[in-house]
Amino acid sequence: MRPRPWPEVPELTAQVARAVAARGPYPLAMRVRDELGELFADAEFAEAFGSRGRPGWSPGQLALVTVLQFAENLTDRAAAHRVRYGMDLKYALGLELDDPGFDASVLSEFRTRLVRHGMEEKVLDLLLTALKDRGLVKAGGKQRTDSTRVLAAVRDLNRLELAGETLRSTLETLACAAPDWLAQAVPVREWADRYGPRTHSWHPPASTSKREEMALVYGRDGFALLEAVHDPDAPAWLRELPAVQVLRTMWVQNYHRTVTEAGAEVNRRESKDLPPGRLRLASPYDTDARYGLKQGSWWTGYKIHISESCDDADDQAADSQAMLPEAGGPPPRLITGIATTDATVTDAEMTEPVHHMLAARDLLPAEHFLDSGYASAELIVGMKKSFGVTLVTPVLMNSSPQGRACAGFDRTAFTVDWDKRQATCPRGDTSTWWSPATLRGTTAIVIKFDKETCRPCPVRDQCTRSKTGGRTLSLQPREVQEVLDHARLQQGDEQWRAKYAIRAGIEGTIHQAVAVTGMRRARYLGLHKTHLEHVFSAVALNLIRLDAWWNGHPLDRTRVSHLASLGLSLPA
Structure with a gap:
């Protein structure tokens, strides 16, 4: 070129x-x-x-x-x-x-x-650079991020089908790559009947015992093929074929052999012995796809995280008039970042990577609107320190028995003196124990009140469920705890809720991405190609939005049903 x-x-x-x-x-x-x-x-x-x-x-x-x-x-x-x-x-x-x-x-x-x-993100980088030069996107302001599931371009297979299809695809590869060797290594006529058709072209046995027997036949045949491939007399390059590597990994994850005096006995692994979902292969054709679970919905594939600008209309209008007085209306809300992961990666794990991605483009927002899946008190503090970004997000409420029941004295009823390392209960008694600790892998502070103080307390049943001991509090480090308390206090304010309502607009972006570009279903195999697809989809959506803005078309509003319109038109 x-x-x-x-x-x-x-x-x-x-x-x-x-x-x-x-x-x-x-x-x-x-x-x-x-x-x-x-x-x-x-x-x-x-x-x-x-x-x-x-x-x-x-x-x-x-x-x-x-x-x-x-x-x-x-x-x-x-x-x-x-x-x-x-x-x-x-x-x-x-x-x-x-x-x-x-x-x-x-x-x-x-x-x-x-x-x-x-170079998967090259086209998005070039578009955003061009738009930054025109003042249509910039650092600061407001952005929002959310994720949705993406179905891999493969079938959902149960464990029996997965074993059979993996072995079948490996045999197909070897039949093309080394037909003469394969004809000598395995009983081709017998295996052609067993592994010739794809697993979705026939129905497995209904009987549980017969299905288990079929799974063991697959296991024995798979081990026999792996032994033949790794035989010293076999060509060394055969074991380097990707399909053979997938077969080996799949068999390690799903089968094990027990060597006895009678020989090697093949068994399937129990469900509790399977590797974690992040490591477990879900398809012999797309080795990056994983089983995912979100809000009770299972799928095989990936997750995509979409970030877009969401400045207020008044701020956008002021900026657009200063930059492009001939354009009609405020600039459109544009996608600033796309991240693709396998289906097992949680939203909270992507909070920091998303901000690194935006920082690399010099498009960090001043306020970032996220749902509770992305946030924790530690992340709120960390993003403010590392990137100068304020996370606007709900946090989990107090999980103590008193907090869940909304009755009695929860943690907020106690006054904490961080400098004196002491807490005071609602009746004025002070704690006698303050000690750093590690709870469930995180740093914490445990505060205890003397049992002799709590035992005669008239409101003891509203404070602790312990029959003999005193009240115990568990706090996070001071900076994190203060941020958490402040966030919980803000969530109950109507003004904060009205401000946070802007986050809901990202759902419309996800809908547009699914409806226009088919983003919910991957076109290609593998994480990198799926991410490339998502980046091109994001650029396409940005251009569609820019085209509407250039043509002076306002954003579509949520459709009002005919029945609702009739109700609004009737006199009160």
């Missing part, structure tokens, strides 16, 4: 495209070319391409085609067809009317190059 500027739009192409566009809404592709020009320069992708060989398609133009492909939720073949016949894409790419375009496989090769060279 030799980086070169994008060609100017040919006069005839521009004339025809504008004539066609005059009969309807101005196309997104043409608007992007008019407003942003050469958005993705070839030089930005140079490291993913060689400097010798036959000339290829411009990677910058392929990036724009891929973004527009996701904006219309097209397949590779349909996207290549649009480049060949669509006037708007020829205009956006600066192509002549008779340009034949490219083969659909070019898009797949382009994505593979980006993943191989770690």
Whole structure:
């Protein structure tokens, strides 16, 4: 590849495209070319391409085609067809009317190059840089983040189906890679009947005993194949095949052998002996996909975390008038970050990585609106110290018996003197014990009141359930505890709740991502390619929102049903 500027739009192409566009809404592709020009320069992708060989398609133009492909939720073949016949894409790419375009496989090769060279987020970085130069995104202000599940591009398999399909896929790979060796190593005729059809093409036995017997047959055959592959006389490169490595891992996770005088006995592992979900393979084809659970819903695949700007309309309007007086309305809310993880990673584990991602783009907000899954008192303190970001998020309420029952004296009824290392109960008695401790792996402070003080107390039953001992308090370190107490106090304030309501808008962004780009279902296999898909989807959504803003279209409001409209129109 030799980086070169994008060609100017040919006069005839521009004339025809504008004539066609005059009969309807101005196309997104043409608007992007008019407003942003050469958005993705070839030089930005140079490291993913060689400097010798036959000339290829411009990677910058392929990036724009891929973004527009996701904006219309097209397949590779349909996207290549649009480049060949669509006037708007020829205009956006600066192509002549008779340009034949490219083969659909070019898009797949382009994505593979980006993943191989770690450039999954390049297009989002370039778009956000261009928008920062125009003042449409900036550090400070408000942002919000939320996550949703993503289904991997594989079938959900139970343990029996997973074992059978893994062995079948390994045999298919070996039959292609080393057919002569495989014919000598295993009973091909017998195994062809057993492992020829895919597991979803037939029904397993209904009997539990027969299913268990079938699982053990799979286990013995799998161990026999692994022994044959690792035999000293077998070609050494066979054991390096990815499918063989997957088979070995799957068998270690699901089976074990017991060597006795009668020989090796194969058994399936009990459920309690399986590896943790973060390590357990869920498919022989997508080794990054994992089993996930959120709010009682199970799925196989990934999670995506979406961050977007959410400044107040008044602030946005003031900024837009200062920057772009000719534009109509405040700037749109734009996606500033995308993070993709396997399904087992919790939201709280991603709080710090999300802020590192935003800091790398110089787009850290002043206030970050999150749901309670992302937050803890430690994270609220840590994000403020490390990034200067205030997390606006609900925290878990007091979990003590008194706090859960909303009766009696919970921790807030006690006055804590951190300097004197002493607590005072509601009746004025002071604690006699103050000691640092570790509770469930976290640093804590344990405070105890003398049992002789608590035993005759007339309100003892409202303070502790202990029959003989005194009241005990467990606190977090001072800075964390004070932040936690302040956050819990704020949550009960109506003004805080009204402010926090802005976080709910991220649900609309997730809906738009699912409805427009199909983000809920992964197109590709593997974490890196799935993340690449999510990044291109985010850029597509940003361009769709920018297009609406450039055209002066306001944000859609929540639809009001006909019945609700009728109720509002009736006299009180």
